[in-house]
């Protein structure tokens with residue numbers, strides 16, 4: 001582990017950031033699925049009890065949400081109650097960091113072979129659209145435009161939820177700025 | 182610094198041109214293959230396309246051990262299991278797939294079973310399941326369009342469950358793709374046209390979609406140029422061997438391009454239309470290509486404009502103002518479709534096919550939104566967007 005001895009802070013900070021952003025996303029997914037009709041509509045097609053995971057290969061941070069029916073998601077932290085149905089896997093924590101720090105759009109990361117899909121591709125397509133919508137919710141418009149292919153015209157979400165999610169985001173960003181070498 | 186990153190991989194040996202088939206015995210011997218099995222379909226056999234392959238092998242003392250010629254247009258798990266059984270009982274040691282997309286995909290799937298063992302091909306479905314190289318595998322395409330001879334994917338229908346199983350692994354790639362103009366010489370006009378439009382779509386989408394990269398770009402532009410220069414000549418003179426070879430090479434090059442940079446909305450809509458209305462894939466590509474390019478226009482203006490050079494040649498390119506080139510590329514493709522309609526009635530709209538009801542459009546749109554290739558389309562596509570493109574392609 002030569003690299004770890006040279007740049008311990010960067011590695012540690014990056015990993016913490018990815019872990020924190022997974023938590024932000026998991027909670028936000030659950031929140032958004034309770035209020036946003038478009039996310040609900042996309043999610044409704046998923047089977048009840050469908051487990052979706054995003055993780056970093058080989059055994060890095062992960063986020064698991066379950067479709068509990070009627071388009072609702074429940075966040076499970078990084079513990080899957082049973083084998084997941086669909087997994088989106090980043091090949092390296094550096095690639096997860098690029099996406100979760102909004103330097104690379106999710107769709108671009110797919111195009112750039114940064115991540116793999118394990119499971120039904122049609123569900124992966126659906127979850128990517130959900131994630132795009134989520135990103136446009138929790139990010140300020142300027143950042144969101146960079147993170148998703150197209151910024152949606154019809155974002156109507158209770159201000160409370162938006163600000164709550166943005167607080168998470170702020171915590172995460174401040175965090176990464178503080179520890180960034 | 183740019184965030185640009187890409188991967189490019191194509192380890193397939195391309196054996197192309199005059200008397201290419203006669204190179205197969207040497208190439209097979211180089212892989213220690215002595216007992217090849219041919220996998221093909223009835224159409225290929227009826228067209229007399231097996232004879233030159235068999236003659237080329239036998240003249241070099243290489244015996245074709247067995248021939249399975251009953252691959253259906255939509256290959257299934259039971260067909261794959263049956264063929265694997267024949268392969269084993271005849272003690273074959275290599276596979277030669279001869280045909281279009283279905284025969285080639287079947288060959289890939291059979292190769293998984295006979296290399297990995299077992300009877301249940303579904304077990305190997307998905308990405309990255311295979312961890313070892315498979316048996317020697319050669320592909321001889323008889324249509325110039327799918328590019329399956331250079332793709333790492335196979336799709337096989339599981340009839341019992343009624344689903345299509347995808348298989349993805351670089352080990353599915355054949356050891357060699359044999360491109361011999363004799364194999365496409367007898368292709369009927371409407372299939373020549375539709376499959377060439379599939380190749381043109383592969384190249385165009387590879388060049389304009391999200392995973393485009395410099396290596397794929399080079400293959401894509403060369404493929405566009407070959408199709409534009411040779412397709413109508415071959416339509417007018419089907420026995421034009423040079424033109425046939427150009428189209429066959431274009432198809433392989435477009436295949437190399439799109440298997441490394443993926444395709445977009447034309448294919449999402451095409452796959453959906455194939456599933457809902459059972460229209461041939463190449464025809465769907467021809468139907469949707471200009472309408473999807475119009476939908477994507479503002480996201481792909483630059484690369485699409487560049488394609489004009491390869492679609493229309495340097496003179497038209499030079500005399501078209503840079504700001505009008507993208508539109509001119511779309512017009513060039515429309516013009517090509519009109520010419521094909523004139524020569525073989527290749528439909529230009531869904532209505533012209535006579536096989537699609539207007540009431541099916543919504544269903545096609547819904548299915549298209551679940552297709553994997555929509556992920557790589559340069560513009561985000563909503564259900565309403567997909568419907569709008571379909572309405573434009575209707576008539």
Ligand SMILES: [Fe+2]
Nearest residue numbers: 379383462466
């Ligand atoms: Fe295609």
